[in-house]
Amino acid sequence: MAPSMLPLLVIATSLVPAVVVMALPEGRARTREALTLFGAVSKVALVAALLVGVARGEVYEASWQVLPDLEMVLRVEELPLLFLTLSAALWLTTTVYALGYLDGDRRLSRFFGFFNLCVTATMGIGLAGNLFTFLIFYELLTVSTYPLVVHEGDRKALAGGRSYLAYAVTGGSVLFPAMVALHVLVGPVDFASGGVLAEAAAQNPIALTGVFVLLVVGLGVKAALVPGHGWLPRAMVAPTPVSALLHAVAVVKAGAYGIVRVVLDLYGPDTAAELGLLPPLAALAAGTLVFGSVMAIRQDGLKPRLAYSTVAQLSFVTLGVSLASPVAVVGGLVHLVHQGLMKVTLFYCAGAVATELGVHRVSELAGAGRRMPLTMGAFTLAGLAMVGVPPLAGFVTKWHLGVGGVLAGQWWVPALMLLSSLLTAAYVLPIVHAAWFRQPADPWPTRDGRREVRPSLLWPALVTATAVVAVGVLADAPFSPLSWSQLIAQEAFAEGAP
Amino acid sequence: MTVLALAAVAVPASGAVAALLSTRADRALCGFLWVASVPALLLAVLGPPLELAIPWLGLGAELALDSLARAWLALAGTVWAVAGLTVPALVGDSTERGVRFASPFLATLAGAVLAALAADVVTFFIGFALVTYAAYPLVVHDGTHKAVRAGRIYLQFAVVGEAVLLAGLVTAVAGTATTRLDTLATQLAGAPGAGAAATLLLIGCGVKAGMLGVHMWLPLAHPAAPVPASAVLSGAIIKVGLLGWLRLLPTDGPELAGVGVVAIVVGVAGAFAGALLGTTQRDAKSLLAYSSVSQIGLMLTLVGIAVITATPGALAAAGLFAVHHGLAKAVLFLGVGVAHTTTDRLRTAVLAGQAFAALTLAGAPLTSGMAAKTVLKDLASQLWGPWGPVLDAVLPWTGAATTVLLGRLLWIQVSEAHAGSVPSAGRRRLLGGWMTALALTAGLAWAIGERWMPGVSLPVVTDVGVWWSQGWPVIVGLGLLTLMLRWAGLPSVPAGDLLVSVAAAHASLRRVARVTADALTAGLGQVAGGLRRAAGGTGRAAFRAQARAEHVLAHWSAAGTGTLVLLVALSAALVVG
Secondary structure: OOHHHHHHHHHHHHHHHHHHEEEEEEEHEEEEHHHHHHHHHHHHHHHHHHHHHHHHHEEEEEEEEEEEEEEEEEEEHHHHHHHHHHHHHHHHHHHHHHHHHHHOOOOOHHHHHHHHHHHHHHHHHEEEHHHHHHHHHHHHHHHHHHHOOOOOOHHHHHHHHHHHHHHHHHHHHHHHHHHHHHHHHHHOOOOOOOOOHHHHHHOOOHHHHHHHHHHHHHHHHHHHOOOOOOOOOOOOOOOOOHHHHHHHOOOHHHHHHHHHHHHHHHHHHHHHHOOOOOHHHHHHHHHHHHHHHHHHOOOEEEEHHHHHHHHHHHHHHHHHHHOOOOOHHHHHHHHHHHHHHHHHHHHHHHHHHHHHHHOOOOOHHOOHHHHOOOEEEEEEHHHHHHEEEOOOOOHHHHHHHHHHHOOOOOHHHHHHHHHHHHHHHHHHHHHHHHHHHHHOOOOOOOOOOOOOOHHHHHHHHHHHHHHHHHHHOOOOOOOOOHHHHHHHHHHHHHHOOO | OOOHHHHHHHHHHHHHHHHHOOOOOHHHHHHHHHHHHHHHHHHHOOOOOOOEEEEEOOOEEEEOOOOOHHHHHHHHHHHHHHHHHHHHHHOOOOOOOHHHHHHHHHHHHHHHHHHHHHHHHHHHHHHHHHHHHHHHHHHHOOOOOOHHHHHHHHHHHHHHHHHHHHHHHHHHHHHHHHOOOHHHHHHHHHHOHHHHHHHHHHHHHHHHOOOOOOOHHHHHHHHOOHHHHHHHHHHHHHHHHHHHHHHHOOOOOOOHHHHHHHHHHHHHHHHHHHHHHHOOOHHHHHHHHHHHHHHHHHHHHHHHHHOOOOOOOOHHHHHHHHHHHHHHHHHHHHHHHHOOOOOOOHHHHHHHHEEEEEEEHOOOOOHHHHHHHHHHHHHHHOOOOOOOHHHHHHHHHHHHHHHHHHHHHHHHHHOOOOOOOHHHHHHHHHHHHHHHHHHHHHHHHHHHHHHOOOOOOOOOOOOOHHHHHHHHHHHHHHHHHHHHHOOEEEEEEEOOOOHHHHHHHHHHHHHHHHHHHHHHHHHOOHHHHHHHHHOOOHHHHHHHHHHHHHHHHHHHHHHHHHHHHHHHHHHHHHHHH
């Protein structure tokens, strides 16, 4: 097979199931499940093969002319692979979870059709080799997630969906002029490690600053940077697997990944620093971090609390790439993966508790740990990881951000990490405490003598919780998210240097 | 020996996991908790000096067995072993409770051993954090209202301490460009941001150690835990904080002498304040917890001397002091449990043992306290300027204060009725554990002294001059105690001291805030009403969220505020110093 086919195959493994599943009649559950799972598993295998290939130095690229001067480019490199691996892996676990969670629901062909279309868009965003391709898939993502958000179909769901659409479309519409402006200013440019706009920035700093601002505003809506975060808590009306996906892999992650690509691969960290774009971006991220954490403390609803926590946690990624230090960039990049693992685990567990015990609020969680020890064990691990307890995932991130901040002369970064740890502890630890150490008003009834949720909801959480531990304990092993991020940061700074 | 070093961590860690996964009451597990500390003890006694790198683990783990590590392994191994022996009798082995106790008990041991063996910053922090978080289930084990409150306050302090320590570590590592503990300590003094890093490290480890000013959780948490947990908490776990000071604070270069001076001042103040506050306690375990605050003050004084003078002997002396105090404190805590559960005839013997451990802590002649305190005084008297003579004059009085404090403990214990008897199976191990600790208290510090801790010169046991200099504070203390018990009624300070007054101040502040807010709301009622109507449901939701947030914050902020105020005060003191 030609190497250029591989990126297309990554897209096809979800696009084909999407189209077929959507056409399936509702009753063909077996076919629908088999096809979706087959697509997810083969995608993981494919991405694993790509990882090995890229580590050996091979390049996979597919491109074709859309208009003169305008190309669709899908390219597999180190940074895209970080995103692809996370998405493919969590998509598989979320597929298993969604099949279990929605078992017996109606309109499943529509759901899983768009579910697969959503992963297609995410893969496209990951692979996009230039801004144009990125934008196409970015809009496809908006369109394909809307039916998932409003899946329940009641008034609340529709209102949440409307809000999501309003924010996402506005954000997307800001990106379009930014792309056009860039095209007019510098012609067609592909993403490349270390940035491609150094010369253009020297000639036309003001215009490129404007373009950067537009790009960050457009991407910041999906990345939930304040004040573009408003849709996120409202989109919580979606079924839990969708929330998990939105928060860990697809939508917010696409926004954060977009910001990473703009800073590292379009402008380049050095050029962005010279234009003076990074300090305001860092300030925005820091503000979002504090705001999201404080709002999370105020929520009693389990899912809203997790939603605001996403707002806070995701800003680590933006903060990392905006500190102009290789070590901090490593922290930001690795958090793309770590935040996904931690947050997806928390959502799986929240959904499991809601399904099994009917609990949606933190204040009702007393004693849930005794009733569902494995689920709440996974929740506890992921929660402690978010607080930054070593050697779990979140600690690796905070360590690199803190050290990177000091190395870049930004002394406030360790203080911000300190504050973030305290605030995170304030919204996570009460949940853990209630689950394990508080007595429930009435003992939770067991279901058929069983103390846990059904396996399809339990195992995805256990797998991702194990990953939360593994990426911390084996942080320096080859192919770990940390090692891979170090590789990316090395290239971005080596090639950007004069 | 590599295998032994790994086993010292892995055996308790896997025991903790096994206990966590075991769903039924497991008698064997609870009966053999002491076995988990055997590898650590063997390593301490038999292990040759050792360096070990495991690059794929964490951010590149490095372990080393040096003299401090050896002392800490011996301390942790003994304290966990003797406390483990008492678990069946004092916690229970036939119920789910025993199994629930076993897992965090072993996990804290694994963390303490890992912290002792760590040669790089991240591995040390992993061990430190494991101890911190695994200790929480120990504190709330009893599930009573008191224990849950103590646990909440413990966790608030612990999380703040961890976060401060992480900030300090990050700053120090970025400044010195090394993650190895030995190079970090020698290079920090000249590195950029050294003052800030050292301050953060002093406070971050201080929370765990029970340093005066951030100690308020300790007199609540240690007594709330079951007796074997109190013994490891007060005997060994606070020493992980001390180890952090010894490993991380700069010991080279005069730039950071200010930090050393602050450490000495806070340490000596803590030694007296802990004893004073402890004397007012009515509960034996709270009193012992304050005694730990007092003793850790003396060890902090040694840390300060090490920072100022860069004498390796000061570090070794702190190690010796830690072993001495840890064992004696384990005897005293376990003795409270033992005395509760024995018949009258044995009680006299138990109280005699308690009296011996008390005299040891006071530094009476021939005890390990004589060794530890003489070494402290010798080092202190060599300090420059006025510090040497001042400490020379002040330090003996800590012996008198300790005598008063622990005399009061014996008084409480004598007047207490015993609670009942234990099943005979657990009883033998209970007495065995306590007596082992008592025997080691008498001998271990003398035995390891100069052999394991190079740079320490112990006093000659038969030197009558030392007998006198160590003896008179005890005699003065006994005299004060007699006067106090005969004539003075004791005031009673609630355990947690400052925390309680901070909570009261906070409550009145909240009342003022609420009255102000009510007034404002009344004034702006019209406007707010209009706005609220305009904002519709969103506004109401926001108000409800506000109310809920207040509810949450009310539980979290009292202790938090207190801590922050103290941290600010301490930082200010450091900047000035």
